[in-house]
Ligand SMILES: Nc1ncnc2c1ncn2[C@@H]1O[C@H](COP(=O)(O)OP(=O)(O)O)[C@@H](O)[C@H]1O
């Protein structure tokens with residue numbers, strides 16, 4: 001959360017001239033309610049089911065850049081679907097994560113004590129991100145454009161689509 005998946009995903013897709021899609025946005029559109037409302041009204045397990053289906057659907061029909069929500073990789077089926085794809089793990093440190101997500105109530109998992117919550121989530125998830133990612137790109141001192149550049153470098157796509 002806050003590493004810039006949604007922001008950089010869009011920049012990257014534009015650079016590559018391919019479509020962009022974000023599974024959180026897909027869920028919001030399909031449900032006609034915000035992610036935070038889904039968490040409040042139906043709980044996190046229900047959100048995770050919606051998320052798993054949204055990722056499966058997007059991977060089946062979308063070709064381009066896909067931004068996932070930060071917790072999507074908690075699901076083993078999702079991790080299996082991602083294996084072999086050029087998955088990028090956008091990393092960042094806690095100070096910058098809190099600066100970026102700050103007082104934003106859109107992320108229900110960070111609504112109370114964001115610094116501690118973010119650290120705990122990351123400690124649990126880091127091994128899963130590392131497991132599914134082809135490459136890790138640090139985002140702390142980079143603008144979204146610079147992060148997109150670093151991704152293109154890391155995936156050796158600088159000359160795409162030539
Ligand atoms: N490289 C960056 N530098 C500074 N701010 C950023 C950067 N990437 C994203 N942001 C900002 O951080 C917030 C979270 O970005 P977002 O793309 O929603 O992250 P994610 O989808 O990983 O949760 C947004 O306000 C966005 O404008």
Ligand SMILES: O=C(O)C1=C[C@@H](OP(=O)(O)O)[C@@H](O)[C@H](O)C1
Pocket residue numbers: 001002005006024035068069070071072106107108109
């Ligand atoms: O990390 C998480 O568990 C979540 C991250 C969010 O997406 P971003 O990573 O795009 O903020 C969103 O899917 C939801 O609030 C849960």
Ligand SMILES: [Mg+2]
Pocket residue numbers: 005006007024067068069
């Ligand atoms: Mg996002």
